[in-house]
Amino acid sequence: MKIFKRGNGREPRQAAQEFAEAVQPGDAERAGRLAQELTEVLPDSFGAWFEAGMYSKARQQWADSAARNRRAAELISDAERREFGGANPAAWNLGIAATALGDWATARWAWAEYGISTIEPGVEPIDQHFGLTPIRLNPDRPSLTHQVVPAYGDTEVVWCWRRSPAHAVISNVPLPESGHRFRDVVLHDGEPKGQRNDVPVFDELARLEESGLPTWQAQVVGANADDKEVLADLAGPAGLGVDEWSGIRLMCSECSHGSPEAHQHAPVATDAVVLGLAGSEADLRGCLDTWLANRPHVTLAELTLLW
Known part of the structure; x- marks a missing residue:
C-alpha cells in the first residue's frame, strides 16, 4: 500500500490518530490544525474531508464546513455510501452549512444529493412545509466534539414550523429567558435528541434571523x-x-x-x-x-x- 507523506515526513495515519485523540475541550485549536492537515495528507479521502467538515460544523465555521463537506460529498465511494445506508452524510452537513450561509443553490444541490426529491434546483430560499417539529433552543449538551453551543439564554424546547431540512421558524412564544422570540428563524441539526409527543427533538445550531416581535x-x-x-x-x-x-x-x-x-x-x-x-x-x-x-x-x- 502506498504511504502518502508531507514534506515533514508525517504519515496520514499519524495525523489521523492525533486528530482522533484531540477530544479534550481545550484542544479545539489543535484539532483545527490537525483537521486541516488531514485534508492535506489525504487529499482524495472522503473520510478526511468529512471529519474536517464535521470539525468546522462544530465550530460554526460555515464557509469552511461548506467547502470541506462539498469535497467529501464528491469523493464518497459506493462502498462508503453503503456504510451509511445508501446516504451521503457529507451532503447533509453541506446542506446545513449552505443554509447557514444563505447559499440556497448549494443547499438545494446538497439536499437532492442526500436523496430529498421534493427540493428542486434553483437559487431562491427554500420555504417548504416540512411539518411542525420541536427544537431545543440553547442546547445544554454539546453533541459534537469542540462544538460551539448557542448560548442566547436558558434552554427551552419549542415547537417550530420547519421550512427546510435544516431551518425552522419558532411557532411558540418562547420564555424571555431563552433569548428567543416568536418567529425567530433557527438553524437546527438533524440528529434527534429526545422526543415530544413521539416527534424527534432537534438541537438549535444557530439563530439565522431575529423577528424583533415583542x-x-x-x-x-x-x-x-x-x-x-x-x-x-x-x-x-x-x-x-x-x-x-x-x-x-x-x-x-x-x-x-x-x-x-x-x-x-x-x-x-x-x-x-x-x-x-x-x-x-x-x-x-x-x-x-x-x-x-x-x-x-x-x-x-x-x-x-x-x-
Whole structure:
C-alpha cells in the first residue's frame, strides 16, 4: 500500500490518530490544525474531508464546513455510501452549512444529493412545509466534539414550523429567558435528541434571523379550553403569537433529552391562566378586545411587556 507523506515526513495515519485523540475541550485549536492537515495528507479521502467538515460544523465555521463537506460529498465511494445506508452524510452537513450561509443553490444541490426529491434546483430560499417539529433552543449538551453551543439564554424546547431540512421558524412564544422570540428563524441539526409527543427533538445550531416581535405576558381569569382555542384562532391569521405559559412543564435534562415521561414534571399550579403573547401592542390589544367582547365571564387581569 502506498504511504502518502508531507514534506515533514508525517504519515496520514499519524495525523489521523492525533486528530482522533484531540477530544479534550481545550484542544479545539489543535484539532483545527490537525483537521486541516488531514485534508492535506489525504487529499482524495472522503473520510478526511468529512471529519474536517464535521470539525468546522462544530465550530460554526460555515464557509469552511461548506467547502470541506462539498469535497467529501464528491469523493464518497459506493462502498462508503453503503456504510451509511445508501446516504451521503457529507451532503447533509453541506446542506446545513449552505443554509447557514444563505447559499440556497448549494443547499438545494446538497439536499437532492442526500436523496430529498421534493427540493428542486434553483437559487431562491427554500420555504417548504416540512411539518411542525420541536427544537431545543440553547442546547445544554454539546453533541459534537469542540462544538460551539448557542448560548442566547436558558434552554427551552419549542415547537417550530420547519421550512427546510435544516431551518425552522419558532411557532411558540418562547420564555424571555431563552433569548428567543416568536418567529425567530433557527438553524437546527438533524440528529434527534429526545422526543415530544413521539416527534424527534432537534438541537438549535444557530439563530439565522431575529423577528424583533415583542414578547408579552397576560393573566386571564375565567377562560376555559374553548375560549383559549378561539383566541389562538384569532391570533394566528393576524401574525400574532399565543401560548399558555401556565401549562409549561419544566423538565430535568435527562427527561428533556429522552422521553418526557421518564419522571413526573407537572405544570406549576396557578389560579389564573398565564399567556405568553407576541406582537405589537396595538395588534395584540385589538385581538384581545375582539376576543373579550362576547366573553363577559373572562377577565384580562394583566398585560405586561416583558421584552
